Amino acid sequence: MGPTRDGGAPVATAAPPRAPIAPRTSGAPPVSVEPRRPVHPVPYGELVPVTVHFDDLDALGMLHNARYPLLVERAWTAYWHDRGYGFDGDWAAAGDMCNVIKEVQVSYERPLTRPGHYAAHLWIERLGRTGLTYGFRLCSADGTETYARGHRVLVRVDPQALRPTPWSDRARTTAAELLRPQEAAEADAA
Template sequence: MSVEALEAAPAVPYGQLVPVTVHFDDLDALGMLHNSRYPLLVERAWAEFWHARGFGFDGDWAAAGDMCNVIKEMKVSYEQPVTRPGYYAAHLWVERLGRTGLTYGFRLCSADGEQTYARGHRVLVRVDPQALRPTPWSDRAREIAAELLHPEAQAA
């Protein structure tokens, strides 16, 4: 997905809406989106967001740069079930941008951003691929992440 395609998504007051698709096989035996699929859809949306801006991973952690990161924490709160396949969106924003850590917020929502199905946050830490210790985000990654800062968030 290109930057232009992402920017064509409906506007939200902060952050970015990224289109996601729920498929029939994402639903559980009760006909609801399986709880494990919510974070998966958000993860795919973040990957689309960063890949559209030239960040990616091709199997070489030493060359991955900012994509070499680990999850420190994740929280998901399920508000109402998704009960049918179709087009939805992940609303993504940055809650905190630190030197080595990044907390992002998200909502899985209707394609227009009006209805919320789940919300949460995830804390990432960029790591050095050899030492597996925290290392600072690049200036470029910080600039892009800063564009998604929630109005009440702060960059360190």
């Protein structure tokens, strides 16, 4: 508020104009939303970078339990998008992206207590005619520490009938690249 009127009531005044934001001139790199590639490869599947923000933490300072599957979902979306699959609002044209989740299972291994850069280790455990089972770990950016692991079962559906329908050959080929080898499955079970 600015100066007063005769009766002492304040009179609103306009805020001074803000100076335009100057372009960055420091030596720091610009902020980027480009995906970061993990430094360390994994023996099967793929590590996809994810970011945990401060507001993802709960009142105890741990990643909220509902955020684990959300981060994994975003990693899967990025993985498929990078390979030319996407959804633009038209279910009839969505093809293999027209799928529904039948089951999600998450096992929380240890608390994740800091915002920062992490990874989702993604693989496919089973690829069927109309369904598939994704395996995942939410882990450190280099894949060495596991915070949670689980799986998600998807079913490809026809957009009009909402009934199971087969995956396309293209999707099957793309998915086959992430199939976990039997030896890895046996080692993980031990």
